[in-house]
Amino acid sequence: MSTDPQITARTGTAERTTAAPASRPSLDFRAGRWIEHWNPEDATQWEREGRAIARRNLAWSIFAEFLGFVVWQLWSIVVVSLPAAGFKFDTSQAFWLISMPSLVGATLRIPYTFMVSRFGGRNWTIVSALLLLIPTVGLAVCVANPSTPFWAMLAVAGLAGFGGGNFASSMANITFFFPAKEKGWALGLNAAGGNLGAAVSQLAVPIVVSLTAVVVTGAAGTGSTLAMAGLMWVPFIVVAAFGAWRRMDNLSNAKGDLAGSLAALREPHLWVVAFLYIGTFGSFIGFGGVFPKLIHDIFPAYSSFALGPAALSLAFLGPLVGSLSRPYGGRLADRFGGARITVASFATMAVVTLALIATLPVKNFWLFLVLFLALFAASGIGNGSTYRMIPVIFARASRAARAGAAPSYTARLSSAALGLISAIGAYGGFAIPQLLGASSTATGSYVPAFYGFVGAYVLMLVVSWACYLRRGSTVARMGA
CATH class of the missing domain: 1.20.1250.20 (MFS general substrate transporter like domains)
Incomplete structure (x- = not known):
């Protein structure tokens, strides 16, 4: 191949444009579900396989983020039922239990933003989903015993902030999967799916806790039944982590x-x-x-x-x-x-x-x-x-x-x-x-x-x- 500068000059932009598709790298799937050469702005790659991959990752991202918002809001529901379960916290303590998840979640959103580039979107979704097991199981343990000290309750309530941090990493991950023309739609779905977790949590928890009370004890309000507020989400969290492991991908070019x-x-x-x-x-x-x-x-x-x-x-x-x-x-x-x-x-x-x-x-x-x-x-x-x-x-x-x-x-x-x-x-x-x-x-x-x-x-x-x-x-x- 000639390297004569005059020949290069004569070929111009047209020749380079024509040759580009032939040299365009195809997707390379590596161990650990890493994808190399991801480029959603490449129309051919996007239509051939990119769209399906992106939508699959979006679906599991929405589910994981939805559960994050669920966990983030659990204490807002549980606090109302604590007096009936034998806890004697004053008004100030009750509002601390409600607000602590937001304080921790807001703070975690900053480092969570960079976790995708450090560990990979799939890998961090698995980790961040599994982290939700800590506040859910911790809540169940705390509310089952009315003698649990306030400081322990407050610490576990703070751990629910893991759910608030999920929003940042989830949005950071999904933004890499979609082309500019579809990014707003994808991020909107991701955000809406997460926000709905707050509503579903407040709808489902009272129903499940009261049904459990009727079935198990015949009366509502005990700590053992209130523990279901956390335990009921454990199977869903496991499914989200397993789905992320099996169905999501890491992008090598997702850089913070x-x-x-x-x-x-x-x-x-x-x-x-x-x-x-x-x-x-x-x-x-x-x-x-x-x-x-x-x-x-x-x-x-x-x-x-x-x-x-x-x-x-x-x-x-x-x-x-x-x-x-x-x-x-x-x-x-x-x-x-x-x-x-x-x-x-x-x-x-x-x-x-x-x-x-x-x-x-x-x-x-x-x-x-x-x-x-x-x-x-x-x-x-x-x-x-x-x-x-x-x-x-x-x-x-x-x-x-x-x-x-x-x-x-x-x-x-x-x-x-x-x-x-x-x-x-x-x-x-x-x-x-x-x-x-x-x-x-x-x-x-x-x-x-x-x-x-x-x-x-x-x-x-x-x-x-x-x-x-x-x-x-x-x-x-x-x-x-």
Whole structure:
């Protein structure tokens, strides 16, 4: 083959383009289910075998992440039943048990983001699924004995944070499997499947625990039957780990972006959007955690409903509405702009919370439920719209974009920011129960905390408007 530079120059781009398909490497499947040369942007590879592989990995990823959210929310349900099982914890201790999983889960989301590149997506899904056995079995052991000290209960509740961390590694893994044109759809399914775990957990646990009580003891509320809240998920966790081992794959080119994450941390807009995400996702996961206890404390007669021999709590409706409304937030943001929908979400959350405060003296459970479901819907829509804003902001308003950085670099920053913002936003799940618990302990009422939430939503609305809607802001001029 000639290396004459004149010949090379004459051949030009056309010849190189023609020759490229012949030299395009095919997928190489290695031991341990490692795949080499994965390239979802290669249309031929994608249509021939890539799509089927990606969808198979997505299905098992959704199942594993779903169980992660289930475990993350277990203590929000169990805490309500602890008094009947013989535990004597005060209000502050109860809210610590509810909020500790969110604190640990939010923190774990940061290292979990890089586990896929370190160990492989399949391998880490197996490990992260099996780790869920620790908090589920630990919960069963703790609640079976009313003499279990609070510090041990709190430690095991913190271990439920393993479930919250799963979101970050699951999303990081799936993003490598799909081409850009299908990435949003795949990540949306993955996120929605995970969020639904919170609703299913709050629906299924009271039913299974009450049925177990009837079958085993003939009465509800003992610690031995409450242990089923954790044990009932063990078979599903084993199936998820086994399915990941048998059906998922590792991608050799799935590399974490530590440098991109560090660069994103220096972008002021990351902290602005993270603050807004505390208000949207933090409200979703925070209120999802405390909703069963709020119903139990404010409307004890409606804490559960008889469904034959089983007991049903309507608290699951909150996370369910929040999960299902999230995709609509993204869709509305695509049509009207993410900043507009985010501002509207905070305005709605503030107004609905004020309505909650005003109607609490009426003591109408159904009005309380409707207003709280509206609050969950607004937070879910805000989740979708805020997340949609991130790539736009980093492409147009970030320091790198204003300095003329290449689109590929701002896209890299945006990808890193998605993981970091999801981690920071999850801290809202810790803050909301703590504020409600402090309010109840100090005043005997939840109303002061709700007023605090109204103030926070108004502040976040103002920040959203000032940074992204105000005339003259970079993002507003370019249509966020």
